[in-house]
Amino acid sequence: MTTTEIFDTLWMEYTQRTPSAQKIKDLFIDKGNKIINDHVAFRTFDDPRVDIDVLAKPFLAVGYIESGEYTFVAKKLYAKHFEHATDKNAPRVFISQLKVAEFSTELQAEVKKMIDAIPENELNSGELVFKGRLWEQPSFVVYEKLQEETEYAAWLYVNGFCSNHFTVDVNELDTFSSLQEVNLFLKENGFKMNTSGGEIKGTPEEYLEQSSVLADRIPVVFKEVTKEITSCYYEFAFRHAMKNGKLFSGFIAGSADKIFESTDMKL
Structure with a gap:
């Protein structure tokens, strides 16, 4: 697969779980904007089979390299971000993993x-990012037990x-000049923002400002019952120029920590 094919495939699957993302993208396009993807994020466990x-x-396989690592002490997570070695227009990739040994037996x-x-x-396919849930139908009892320890x-x-x-990538929008304008536009169109840690996470001084809408909720058929559970969400990033004039390309752990909460059931 080429880089474009990878992200096209991921977007198709993502919008099936996250109908609001396509609606938001269409709203921006209708306002005269071209949508550039800043980054895509994934979650996993630290088991070496799926880390x-x-x-x-x-x-x-298509030219990405490790470009940063992050630790989230409170959430017991570790993460890396990757950037394409030569194609600076390719989206960044952010992958986090749960430190399973730090939780209950x-x-x-x-x-x-x-x-x-x-x-x-x-496990050996090298394509886990596309696979979704690969274990049996979930139990709502197990889901609630897991939720007590970690969303x-x-x-x-x-x-x-x-x-x-x-x-x-808010920097690439033609009809918006700030994240504040983007957030106002989203709220005017009926979308609820993640306000954990403030509506905007990060500051110009940290060279990165981020916001996100709350995750969509989709029906999940558990063994015992069908419930609406959070799926995925759309994020918005505005990057500021550093002292050398280049836009900041990494991530801020303190901001990402709050962005994670976009999928929390309690929000």
């Missing part, structure tokens, strides 16, 4: 059970391996 390095394989057992159930050919694991249990969010 960051495994999910990164399709991107490494019950959660560790459930995660192991999930991963043990993945067919060997899928992240509960979300993964239901959604599996997929694009957690795409991100509009």
Whole structure:
């Protein structure tokens, strides 16, 4: 697959889970904008069978390289971001993983059970990012138990391996000059913003400002019951020039920490 094919495939799957993203994209296009994707994010566990390095394989194969790493102490996460070595217009890729050993033995057992159930050919395919949930139909009882410890694991249990969010590059919008204008436009069109840590995460002094709408909720058929559960969300990023004149290209852990909460059921 080429870089374009990878992101086209991911976008098709993502918009099926996240109908609001296509609606938002269309609203921006109708205002005369071309949408450039700043980054796509994925979630996984730190089990070596499915960890960051495994999910990164399709991107490494088309020329991506590691470009930064991040630790989220409170959420017990570790992450890396990747950039294309030569194509500066290619979206960044952000992959985080849960530090499973830092949770209860019950959660560790459930995660192991999930991963043990993945067919060997899928684990070795190098294409986990496209595969979604590869274990049995989820149990609402298990979902709630996971949720008590971490929303992240509960979300993964239901959604599996997929694009957690795409991100509009606000710098490239023609009819908006700030993230504040973008957020106002979204709210005027009926979308609810993630306000955890403030509507805008980050500052010009940190060279990155981010915001996101709350995740869509889609019906999930559990073993016991059908419930509407958070799927994915759309993010918006405005990057500022550093002292050398170049736009900041990395991520701010403190801001990303709050962006993660866009999928929290309680928001």
